[in-house]
Each structure stands twice: as C-alpha cells, then as structure tokens.
Amino acid sequence: MKIDDNFYMKLAIDEAWKYQLLTYPNPAVGCVVVKNGAILSIEAHKEAGKAHAEVNALKAAFLKVNPNSVLKTLNNSHDIHDYLKKNHNNFFEDCEIFVTLEPCNHEGKTPACSELLKILKPKRVIISVKDPNPKASGGLETLLDANIDVDIGILQNDGYNLLLPFISWQNKTCIFFKMAQTLNGSIDGKISSNRALAYVHTLRDKIDLLLIGGNTVRIDKPTLDARYIAGRAPDIMIYSKNKIFDNNIPLFKIPNRKVFISNDLFKLLDYKFVMIEGVYTLLEKFKERIDFMILIVSSKIRKGENSLNDIDLDFEIMHENFIGEDKVIFLKRK
Amino acid sequence: MKIDDNFYMKLAIDEAWKYQLLTYPNPAVGCVVVKNGAILSIEAHKEAGKAHAEVNALKAAFLKVNPNSVLKTLNNSHDIHDYLKKNHNNFFEDCEIFVTLEPCNHEGKTPACSELLKILKPKRVIISVKDPNPKASGGLETLLDANIDVDIGILQNDGYNLLLPFISWQNKTCIFFKMAQTLNGSIDGKISSNRALAYVHTLRDKIDLLLIGGNTVRIDKPTLDARYIAGRAPDIMIYSKNKIFDNNIPLFKIPNRKVFISNDLFKLLDYKFVMIEGVYTLLEKFKERIDFMILIVSSKIRKGENSLNDIDLDFEIMHENFIGEDKVIFLKRK
Known part of the structure; x- marks a missing residue:
C-alpha cells in the first residue's frame, strides 16, 4: 500500500465523517x-462553536x-490559538x-485557522477541497x-462528498432521507440497536424539522423527540392530506x-435542515x-416486508460508519 | 483519535483483508x-508461495x-531474506x-520470518493473534x-476474524456461501458490476469445489468457470435430486x-475449500x-424478488471491502 498524501488525507476524511451532520451549520472537517x-494526531471538528479540526x-x-504542557487544560478555541502562537x-x-x-x-x-498556521509555519499544508x-x-x-508550501486537490472527490451536506445547507434547505432496514431490506418490527436509535436522536437534535408520513403517525404513534440524548425535539411536519389525528398521542405533547399537518412541500423551505424519516412510499x-x-x-x-420494492434508484456510497453492530451508510443519487 | 498500537494494528488487519481467501491455503496476514x-510500510501476504506479509x-x-537499493529488484522470498540479513x-x-x-x-x-526478525532485531514486535x-x-x-520486546493480543477479536477462514480450512473442509444483491435485497437480473464478477472468478480460481443449485443450472445455464481472470475452473457439484440436465450447456464442456450431480452432502468432504453460490433457498x-x-x-x-425472505439469521460483519462500486461484506453467524 502506498503511504502518500492520499493515505494521510483519507485518515483526515474518515475522521471527519464520524461527526458528519453533527457540526451543523459548520462543515465536517478532518485534520492530520x-x-x-x-x-x-488525527482530529476533526466536532460541533459548531467548538474548536476547528x-x-x-x-x-x-x-x-x-x-504531554505535560498546560495546553492540556485549554479547551476554548481562542485560548488554544493564543497558547500555540506564543x-x-x-x-x-x-x-x-x-x-x-x-x-x-x-x-x-x-x-x-489560516492566521494560526501563518504563525506556526508548518513545512507544508495539504488541502483536499477549496x-x-x-x-x-x-x-x-x-x-x-x-x-x-500548499498542495490542494488531494482526494478531491472524497473531499467534496464530505462537504456535500454543508454545501447543500449553505445554499438552500438541506433535505435528507433516513431509513432503517436489515441486511436483506426488511423493515418490519424493531430493526435498529439502541445505539443506532441514539444516533437518530442525535440527528433529531441537530435538524430544524422532521417530516414524517401520516400513516406512520397513525399506526406507530411515535414521539419523535431526542430523549435518548436529552436533546432538543425538532419541529414536526406530518405529511398528510387527511388532517385528523389523535391529539392525545405523545407526539403532540412535547413542549x-x-x-x-400539511401536504404543502413549500413549508419545508421555512426550515434550513430537514430530515425525512420513512420507508419506500415516502x-x-x-x-x-x-x-x-x-x-x-x-x-x-429477517423475514418481513421489503423496504424498497417499487422504485429503481442508483446511488454512490459516500461513506459508511459503524455504530455498534449497525452500519450507517451515506448515499447520494447518481 | 488515539494513535496507539490498536491504530497501527488496524491498518495491518485492513490491508490483510484485501487478500482474504486469495492466500489459500495460507492465512491472510498483514504487517505494518x-x-x-x-x-x-503497510503490506500483506498476497498469495501462497510468495513472500509473507x-x-x-x-x-x-x-x-x-x-529507494535505490538493489533490494528493489528482488522478489523471491529467499532472496529478500538473504539481502536483508546481510x-x-x-x-x-x-x-x-x-x-x-x-x-x-x-x-x-x-x-x-521469526529467524529474519531475530537477526534484524526490531525494537518491538506487536502481534494480534498467536x-x-x-x-x-x-x-x-x-x-x-x-x-x-513482544506484545501479543492487540485487537485480538479482529485478528481472529481475519484468521477464521484459515482456521476453518486448516481443520476441516471450509465451506462459505456467496450471494449478490442490491442495497434493498433484490436478486433479479444482472446485479454485480464486471469488477465484482471478476472478483467472483478470482474466488472460483482458488476454491476446489463450487456447489450450485440444480434449478440455477436449469434456468440460468451458467458456465461457472474463471474466464474473466483466465483462471482455473473449479469442480462443480450440482445439488439436485433430479439427475437429468441438458449436457450440451457450456457448464459441462470445460476441460x-x-x-x-448429487444431493449427498458427504461429497463436500472430499474437498478442502468449497464455495456455494446461491440465494435464499440454498x-x-x-x-x-x-x-x-x-x-x-x-x-x-431495484424492484424485484427479495433475496432472503424466509429465514431469520443474525450475523456479525467481520469486514467490508469495496470492489469498484460494489461492496463485499464478510459475515459470520452470531
């Protein structure tokens, strides 16, 4: 295996993907x-407002x-900048x-960051994407x-894939679809592990709006909050023509x-970061x-209903993370 | 991210997986x-008879x-050993x-390899599995x-997963199942890319016996050789009670x-390394x-028949490789 710029950049990109979406509204960025x-070191930007990668x-x-430098005790980005500069x-x-x-x-x-690097004067800075x-x-x-010395454009395609959510929410409303299934595409019953469910709650804490189908609300009566991580519950759009729902279910009780309830997709444009949770009909x-x-x-x-059997779609896998025993696959349309 | 023994061992393990099964009858091994x-360097053992990892x-x-050492021109394992020792x-x-x-x-x-290392006297050797x-x-x-200095047992579970095929063919007949599907589990029509098909031919070149269902032979009339890589065609066991087949199909013409044709599974034990190609019935x-x-x-x-809808099985993902745009997932039963 070649140990070259691509090798180190791949480590930076993989590290950044661990925090993909969680840095909203900032981009996911990795650094080696x-x-x-x-x-x-192999690090990433982890959350907006906190230190950059x-x-x-x-x-x-x-x-x-x-290892014994006082820098260890500093977490605020300004303090780290100041310490390193001096x-x-x-x-x-x-x-x-x-x-x-x-x-x-x-x-x-x-x-x-450019001002900090200017003072630290590293031998070379290697950048994937401008x-x-x-x-x-x-x-x-x-x-x-x-x-x-600067080299730019290393693993540029991978760098752009990493940046795709950021580019999308920078320019317009970013909408992504989240679905869970077994290896063979079954969607029946409880599919995901608790760790994967906690990950979904982490996403719900970041988004502005969660769109869900009316039938799911009627049948499953989900709460759709972020309680597993004690997070913020997003606004909910129930996508439905029929406006009649049981107002006593927990979904309506979250402060x-x-x-x-709407089937007007223009409503999505009132938000910046939207997750749709659903299966193939949606x-x-x-x-x-x-x-x-x-x-x-x-x-x-598992036996059971297949998640997707009515549509033909071609994807590119942008990245895969493991969350415990479940996989999280980030896909874009080809 | 912690850059410790686990980090380097993971690089070695991932490199070895690229050659998993292709080293038969040797184990897949990686080294950093x-x-x-x-x-x-990050290297692996690539083929039996060739240099170890x-x-x-x-x-x-x-x-x-x-970079200009004459070592560059040496490929035979004995020659490399001798050169490095001297x-x-x-x-x-x-x-x-x-x-x-x-x-x-x-x-x-x-x-x-131990004799070579004894002479080269590295500071430390770190081993995953004995x-x-x-x-x-x-x-x-x-x-x-x-x-x-030797440390042993680093990422031991991952090390054992890497070794699982080797342990199995060392001790008995190693039997694995190969299946192809779309993301949603559809098995209809041409699924895999040509690169993934070439990978399957590489596997056919390594195994002793390929088991295939009788209906697949009757309907698809596959040749089941390794022509994409100009490789050796394995012996074929058509798993069928009914012994009547059209002897004019290409399958029967490979020299x-x-x-x-048999439904006696004891026949498998005449072989050491068996691949079953099929879908859920098999x-x-x-x-x-x-x-x-x-x-x-x-x-x-893709719309189409689901690959697996009659059985409940729990797996552990041992590893995933990408082959072009397709993924190859190595699974073991839990």
Missing part, C-alpha cells in the same frame, strides 16, 4: 498532523510530544498538516503569502416544538428532492 | 513497519528510506513491527529468546474439471454448515 513522517489536531500533536517554539516547522477543507480565513465564533463559502475562503492565499415521493440519504443497516436477515 | 513513529513490509520499509545495517533496530499473526517459525516454501497452527508456531519464543439448506458468508452488494435499489 504528520511530523517527520510520524502521525502525531486544525486547532484540535495542532493541540493533540503538540501534546503528543509535550509557545510553539518552531515545533510545527517540520510538520505537514493535512486538512480536508481550506483553512478558514475569517474570525467568527473562533479565530481564523472552501466554497466566499466568507470563509482566502485561507489558501494567506498561507501562500506566508511562504508556506417547545411545533407540530403541523422515498418514492421525495426521491427528486433529497440531497442525500442515510441508510441504517442492521447485520441480520 | 513503524520507524520512530513514522509508518514506512512481514517480508513484504520489511522490504517496502527498507526501500522507502533506501544489508540491514541496524536499519530496523528503532522499528516497531505490527503483524496480525505470530511470525512463522518454520522453513516451508519460504524461510521462517498462530493456531502448531507446525508454524514458536515464532513468539524465537523473538523472546532473541530479547526482542480439466469434474462436474457431478442458504436456508446450508445455513448450519457454512463457516462464513460473502455478500456482494451493489449500490442501487
């Missing part, structure tokens, strides 16, 4: 620090070699920094102006969220409107 | 060489730092060698006698292979007899 050929990776790399002592000058997205160039909730957000871009120029209706799909697959074969 | 924290990895590591010049003394299986201790078609084959084991003792019959299963999944949703 290599010093004289040794991997010092580069900052997490630079901190972990510095601590790998200086105490780097040329630690990074023989380092290569692999980052899946062009380092940000603007001071937002956290300081600009930032499509004009507000954040310009990092490349800052690095070049500081005479830092601080709106539940509305997928058939929304297949042309979704940006990507999350398929949660449990490693078992 | 790390020098002062820098990954110099350790030898491939030691060679690649040496060449990474000495010319290592203490290159490996600050190296850590991660290997998924205890290094072999016996001179077979290739010289013993060799279950008493003929090859003893490598651990050889390393310890040479005062080399140098035996085709027989899986239902053989589910208690198979050692593992290979599921080839294409990234599309």
Whole structure:
C-alpha cells in the first residue's frame, strides 16, 4: 500500500465523517498532523462553536510530544490559538498538516485557522477541497503569502462528498432521507440497536424539522423527540392530506416544538435542515428532492416486508460508519 | 483519535483483508513497519508461495528510506531474506513491527520470518493473534529468546476474524456461501458490476469445489468457470435430486474439471475449500454448515424478488471491502 498524501488525507476524511451532520451549520472537517513522517494526531471538528479540526489536531500533536504542557487544560478555541502562537517554539516547522477543507480565513465564533498556521509555519499544508463559502475562503492565499508550501486537490472527490451536506445547507434547505432496514431490506418490527436509535436522536437534535408520513403517525404513534440524548425535539411536519389525528398521542405533547399537518412541500423551505424519516412510499415521493440519504443497516436477515420494492434508484456510497453492530451508510443519487 | 498500537494494528488487519481467501491455503496476514513513529510500510501476504506479509513490509520499509537499493529488484522470498540479513545495517533496530499473526517459525516454501526478525532485531514486535497452527508456531519464543520486546493480543477479536477462514480450512473442509444483491435485497437480473464478477472468478480460481443449485443450472445455464481472470475452473457439484440436465450447456464442456450431480452432502468432504453460490433457498439448506458468508452488494435499489425472505439469521460483519462500486461484506453467524 502506498503511504502518500492520499493515505494521510483519507485518515483526515474518515475522521471527519464520524461527526458528519453533527457540526451543523459548520462543515465536517478532518485534520492530520504528520511530523517527520510520524502521525502525531488525527482530529476533526466536532460541533459548531467548538474548536476547528486544525486547532484540535495542532493541540493533540503538540501534546503528543509535550504531554505535560498546560495546553492540556485549554479547551476554548481562542485560548488554544493564543497558547500555540506564543509557545510553539518552531515545533510545527517540520510538520505537514493535512486538512480536508481550506483553512478558514475569517474570525467568527473562533479565530481564523489560516492566521494560526501563518504563525506556526508548518513545512507544508495539504488541502483536499477549496472552501466554497466566499466568507470563509482566502485561507489558501494567506498561507501562500506566508511562504508556506500548499498542495490542494488531494482526494478531491472524497473531499467534496464530505462537504456535500454543508454545501447543500449553505445554499438552500438541506433535505435528507433516513431509513432503517436489515441486511436483506426488511423493515418490519424493531430493526435498529439502541445505539443506532441514539444516533437518530442525535440527528433529531441537530435538524430544524422532521417530516414524517401520516400513516406512520397513525399506526406507530411515535414521539419523535431526542430523549435518548436529552436533546432538543425538532419541529414536526406530518405529511398528510387527511388532517385528523389523535391529539392525545405523545407526539403532540412535547413542549417547545411545533407540530403541523400539511401536504404543502413549500413549508419545508421555512426550515434550513430537514430530515425525512420513512420507508419506500415516502422515498418514492421525495426521491427528486433529497440531497442525500442515510441508510441504517442492521447485520441480520429477517423475514418481513421489503423496504424498497417499487422504485429503481442508483446511488454512490459516500461513506459508511459503524455504530455498534449497525452500519450507517451515506448515499447520494447518481 | 488515539494513535496507539490498536491504530497501527488496524491498518495491518485492513490491508490483510484485501487478500482474504486469495492466500489459500495460507492465512491472510498483514504487517505494518513503524520507524520512530513514522509508518514506512503497510503490506500483506498476497498469495501462497510468495513472500509473507512481514517480508513484504520489511522490504517496502527498507526501500522507502533506501529507494535505490538493489533490494528493489528482488522478489523471491529467499532472496529478500538473504539481502536483508546481510544489508540491514541496524536499519530496523528503532522499528516497531505490527503483524496480525505470530511470525512463522518454520522453513516451508519460504524461510521462517521469526529467524529474519531475530537477526534484524526490531525494537518491538506487536502481534494480534498467536498462530493456531502448531507446525508454524514458536515464532513468539524465537523473538523472546532473541530479547526482542513482544506484545501479543492487540485487537485480538479482529485478528481472529481475519484468521477464521484459515482456521476453518486448516481443520476441516471450509465451506462459505456467496450471494449478490442490491442495497434493498433484490436478486433479479444482472446485479454485480464486471469488477465484482471478476472478483467472483478470482474466488472460483482458488476454491476446489463450487456447489450450485440444480434449478440455477436449469434456468440460468451458467458456465461457472474463471474466464474473466483466465483462471482455473473449479469442480462443480450440482445439488439436485433430479439427475437429468441438458449436457450440451457450456457448464459441462470445460476441460480439466469434474462436474457431478448429487444431493449427498458427504461429497463436500472430499474437498478442502468449497464455495456455494446461491440465494435464499440454498442458504436456508446450508445455513448450519457454512463457516462464513460473502455478500456482494451493489449500490442501487431495484424492484424485484427479495433475496432472503424466509429465514431469520443474525450475523456479525467481520469486514467490508469495496470492489469498484460494489461492496463485499464478510459475515459470520452470531
């Protein structure tokens, strides 16, 4: 196996996918620090408002070699920036920094990564994808102006796949479809493990709106909150022509969220980040409107109704994560 | 992400899986060489009779730092052993060698890896699983006698999964089931890409016997050879009570292979390495007899007959490889 720029970039991309969607409204980004050929850190951006991938990776790399540094106690992004700027002592000058997205160039909730790198002066910065957000871009120029070697476009297709949700919610309402099935496509009964269910609750905590089919509400009476992680319950759109539902089910009792019944898809545009939970009838209706799909697959074969037997769709697998024994597959239409 | 022994061992295990089954009758083994924290090589054993994983990895590591060494021109395992023994010049003394299986201790078609390591004297050897084959084991003792630090049992469960096919064909007839389906479990029509079909032909070239259902032969009239890779066609057992088949179909015309019709499963025991190609009717019959299963999944949703709708089986995913756009999933029964 070749151990080259692609190898290290793949590590950065895989790490970033672990936090895909959870960084909303920020992009998922990964970063690897290599010093004289040794991997010092593999980190990612984990949540909006918290440290960027580069900052997490630079901190972990510095601590790998200086484990007792006071840096260990710092978590705030500004504090880490300040500490590294003052105490780097040329630690990074023989380092290569692999980052899946062009380092940000603007001071937002956290300081600009390009300014930090400019001061740390690593030997080389290797970037998969240029930032499509004009507000954040310009990092490349800052690095070049500081005479830092930069390579851009490494594993660019994988880098774009990682960025697809971000690009979609930057530009418009991002809509994705979530479905769970067994290995053979059965959707009957309880399919997912509790860990996979907790993951779905984590997603519900991030989205603005959850769209669900009227029949599912009538038959399954789901609560559709994020209680497994003590998270925020999203607004709910029950997609239904028939407006009559039993108002006593728990779905309608969750405080601080709106539940509305509609079959008007323009309502989706009032939101930025929408998850549709459903099976094939709903997928058939929304297949042309979704940006990507999350398929949660449990490693078992079960008799029962097949999840998808009426439609023909071709996908590209963007990434797969394991959540315990279940797989989470991120798919985009081909 | 923690960059520790588990991290490097995982790289070795993943590399080995790329050649799973293709090393028959040898085990799939992977090896990573790390020098002062820098990954110099990630290699695997690729085919019986060729260099072991350790030898491939030691060679690649040496060449990474000495790219113009004459070692580059050597492919025979004995020659590589001899060259490294004479010319290592203490290159490996600050190296850590991660290997998924205890290094072999016996001179077979290739010289013993433990004897080579004893001379190269790496700083540390990290092993996932002890060799279950008493003929090859003893490598651990050889390393310890040479005062080399050894850690054993790293990612042991993953190491055993990697070794499962080997343990099975060492001890008895190894039988595995191969099936192809779409994401949603449809088995109708042409499912797999040509690259995935070539992979199946690579497997056919390795096995002794291919078992196929009588109805498949009657309806699909498959040739069941390994022509995509110009490989050896395996013997065929047509599993059928009814012995009447059209002898003019290509299946019966391939030279140098035996085709027989039987429903006597004891016939399988005349062979060491058996692949069953089929769908759910055959899986239902053989589910208690198979050692593992290979599921080839294409990234599309298709209407059509569901592959498995009559049986309940729980699996553990041992590994997944990508072959072009198709996935190859290695499953074992739970």
